[in-house]
C-alpha cells in the first residue's frame with residue numbers, strides 16, 4: 317500500500333505497537349492520527365485526571381513523532397466522520413488501528429469500518445492491548461472462563477509474546493501533511509493535574525522509565541509489600557496500561573528479564589505474583605468482552621434482586637471520606653486528591669460501600685470512574701463486582717471485610733491514615749483505627765462519629781444477600 321493512516325486509540329506510544337508495526341511494514345507512508353472524541357470520553361465517565369493523563373500522553377506522542385519528522389494530526393469529533401474525511405484529503409488507502417474491547421468502543425469500531433468501507437477505503441484492526449483476547453483462551457468445553465485460577469493457569473500455559481517492532485524510521489517515510497489539525501483542550505492540564513501526571517511520568521518515555529525503575533528497585537519486594545498502602549510497593553503502571561503508553565509485551569519482557577536475573581527463589585516468586593496481577597487485567601478484559609451485560613448489571617442474575625439502600629447522606633459521607641472509619645476515610649480523601657488509589661484500599665472502600673452502607677456497587681463504580689486516573693471499565697467493573705460479591709470470580713457474599721481489622725493489618729502504624737486524615741495525625745497508635753474509643757479525641761479534632769456500626773451492618777448485609785438469592789432472578 318502507498319499510504320495508510322494509523323489511528324491512535326488506547327495505544328499512545330510508538331514502541332511495541334502492533335497496528336503501527338503492521339502499517340509501517342505494509343505501507344510506504346504512514347500518517348499518524350489521533351481523534352479526540354470528547355462526547356465518547358464523557359459518556360464513558362472518564363475523569364478529568366484520566367483526560368489530563370491522556371492529553372499529556374498525546375502531547376508527548378506528538379513531540380516524539382515530530383522528532384522523527386512526522387506530524388501527528390489531531391482531530392476533534394466522531395472517528396467515523398473524521399477518518400473518512402482524512403482518507404479522502406490524504407488519498408490514504410486504509411486505516412489501521414489497535415482493537416479496544418469495551419462495548420461502546422466496539423460499536424465505534426463497527427461504525428468506522430462501515431463508513432470507511434462505504435467510501436471505498438480499507439480498515440484493519442489488531443489485537444494489541446492484551447496478550448490473549450476475548451475467545452482465545454477458552455475452557456475445554458469451549459466457553460469463556462469465569463473463574464480466575466483456571467484462567468490464569470491456561471494463560472500461563474500459552475507462552476509469552478515478544479514486543480513488536482513499533483514505528484521504525486527504516487520502514488516508513490516521513491511526510492508533511494496538508495490537512496487541518498486541532499489542539500487538544502488545554503483545560504485538562506491544570507497545575508493540579510500536571511502535578512498528578514508527574515507522579516506517573518508523562519507519556520511513553522515516562523511510562524518506560526517507571527517500568528524500568530520498578531523492575532530495578534521494587535519487583536523483588538512486590539509480593540511482600542504490595543498490600544501495604546503506606547509503602548511505595550506497587551508499579552503504578554495502571555494509567556500507562558489503560559492508555560497504552562506502555563505496551564503489555566514490553567512489561568512482560570522486562571518482567572521476564574528481572575525474573576531471569578533473580579538470585580533467590582523468593583525473588584522469582586515475587587515476579588510471579590506480579591505476573592498474576594497482569595493476568596487479572598486480562599481476565600477482566602475477556603469477561604467484559606464475552607459478557608458485556610456486566611457493564612449494566614450484576615454478572616450473577618440473582619443479585620439483581622438486592623434491595624440496596626439509597627441513603628444519599630451515607631453515600632456523600634463515603635465520597636468525602638467522612639464515614640468515621642479512618643482507613644476508609646483516608647482512602648477516599650487520597651482518591652479525591654490524587655486520582656489514584658492503592659488496590660488494598662480500593663477493596664476496603666468497595667466492601668464498605670456495599671457491605672456496610674449497603675449501597676449499590678454501581679454508585680461506587682461510577683464514582684471511581686469520575687475520579688481515577690486509571691479508570692478502566694473492565695478492571696473497575698471486575699473489581700467492584702468482586703467486592704460486592706455479584707461478579708464472576710466473586711468473593712462469596714458472606715466474605716465481608718471488617719474495616720478496623722483491615723486498617724490494623726495493612727496500615728499497622730496508622731501511617732497512611734495519619735497522612736490523609738489530619739484530624740488523626742497525632743492520635744495514639746491504639747486509637748488511630750478506632751478513634752471513637754476516646755470520645756474526647758473526636759470532640760477535640762472534629763473527626764466524625766461512625767455513620768453506621770459495622771457489627772450491625774454485617775448482619776443486615778448477610779440478610780440482604782440471602783433474601784436476594786432466594787428470589788433468584790434470571791436473565
Ligand SMILES: Cc1cc2nc3c(=O)[nH]c(=O)nc-3n(C[C@H](O)[C@H](O)[C@H](O)COP(=O)(O)OP(=O)(O)OC[C@H]3O[C@@H](n4cnc5c(N)ncnc54)[C@H](O)[C@@H]3O)c2cc1C
Pocket residue numbers: 542550551552553554555557558593594596597598600657658659660662663666684688690691692693695696697698699700703
Ligand atoms: C473496586 C476496584 C476498582 C478497580 N478499578 C480499576 C480501574 O479502574 N483501573 C485499573 O487499572 N485497575 C483497577 N483496579 C485494579 C487495581 O486496583 C489496580 O490495577 C491497581 O491498584 C493499580 O496500581 P498499580 O499499577 O500500582 O498495580 P500493580 O500492583 O503494580 O499491578 C500491575 C498491573 O496489573 C494490573 N492489575 C493489578 N491488579 C489488578 C486487578 N485486581 N484487576 C485488574 N488489573 C489489575 C493493573 O494493570 C496494574 O497496573 C480496581 C480494583 C478494585 C478492587
